[in-house]
Amino acid sequence: MSLKYKAIRAAFEVLWAARAPALMRRLSSCRGVIFTLHRVLPDEPRAFSPNGILQIRPDFLDYVLERLRALDIDLVSLDEAMDRLKAEKPGRKFAVITFDDGYRDNLVHALPILRKHACPFTLYVPTAFIDGTGELWWQALEDLLAVHERLTVTLDGAEQTFEARTTEEKQASFAELYWYMRRAPEADRIALLTSMCEFYGLDLSAHCRSLIMDWNELRQFSSEPLCTIGAHTVNHYELAKLAPEDARIEMVHGIDVIGAQFGKRPRHLSYPLGGPLSADDREFRIAGELDLDTAVTTRPGGLYRHHLETPMQLPRVSLNGLFQNRRYVDVFSSGAIFTMLGRVGAG
Template structure:
């Protein structure tokens, strides 16, 4: 675990020990929290798993939902959350559950738990992923580095061989490649990713088919009355890095494809990656222009009545896979705490 996450864990411990989550729930004007989830997997992550932040174990998810009930926190849909925000009285605090990307393990491991707790949730779907032609590039570079003792990085016509024998070397190589890809324009990122995966015989489309629900499986998932389907673009590109019309088309086409498949038009949207590098005022305005009722980021924070005027830039709190200790659920559920965190890190 990096120094950053070690520091966050220490902060979580201090917050829990001092009873701050309960105090914030009592005194903060935050009405609730939107949780971000991605994968739900029973096996613990391998020693080298930089994407472990995106996965929680079924037992932890089950405990989270149980603990929310003990804290008198309601689990509600996005639409009900908006109704509660509009109410003149604070009422009971609430949590909204959201899942990004349509991972198959959501169907296998998350849905039975959600049904057992009668917990409504939203699933944001990038349609190319469900078609089996998406690129889960963050997982691809982890998989390649995990199995290699060295990897080749090419830049400006030069090739550098980087050792990846130890965990530290693997993590350093992952961080270097990850942030290089994040900072590139999307066409350059795609080209570099294709070259890198091809050099190691890694089939991106097969990876997508292995990890993501197909349309038939997604139809089972979406057919559950607890489920709200949201849009998440077509290709999961970072919208802020696209020309305006391409960004608009990514959003419009994702809605059209989902409507063609299910006969419903999604009214809720999630910006891929969702941080400041990925979306900003232009994208927020696009979501409003296209008629989305809400659009969520990955910026941390709780929900307040003023968010009724900023419904296409809503914050979320990630149920981070590095922090699956039961005592941390009280911290995650405190919107006020994460609002302060967002101000400190923003």
């Protein structure tokens, strides 16, 4: 675990021991929180699993929903959350459950639990992923490093070798390559990923198909009364790295394809990756021109009445796979804590 996550865990322990979450829920003007989830899997991540932060166990999801209700926090849809923000006086606290990317395990492992708790939720899907043509580059990079003792790639015109014999070497190589890809223009990232996968024998289309639902599977969600299907662009590109018109096309086409598939235009959008490096004021302005009700980021924080003025940049709190400790659910439930932590991180 990195120093960053060790520090967060230590902060969670202090907050929980001090009973700060309960106090902040009572005293804060925060009305609710939107949770970000990705994968729900019963198996523990392998020793080398940098993307393990994106997965939680079914039993932990079950407990989260149970505990939120025990704390008198209502589980509501995004639409109801926005309606509650419009009320002059705050009512009961609420939580919204959202999933990004359309992983098949959402259908297999998450949906039965959501139904058990009658929990509304939003599923944000990038349409190229559902088509089976998307590139889950972060997972592909992990999977390549997991099975090879070294990767040799060309970066900035020079051949470089990344050692991956031990877990520590794999983690270091993943971090360096991950951030190289995050900084690279999308076209360069795609070219690098494609060349790596071709050389080391990873079929990107089959990789996508093995992890992500197809349209027939997704229809089980479209007919589910608890589910709201939201847009997540077409290719899951970092929109801030694209030219303005290309960013707009990614959003518009993602919305249009879902509307054509299900006969209902999505009213909610999630920005891929969702942090300041991936979506900022320009993207918020574009989303505001697309007749959407909300758009969510991954910037941490709770929901306040003032978010009615900025519905295209709503914060979320990640249910991170590294923090699947039952007592931390009380911390997660307090959006005000994450608003405070977000301000500290931005300072």
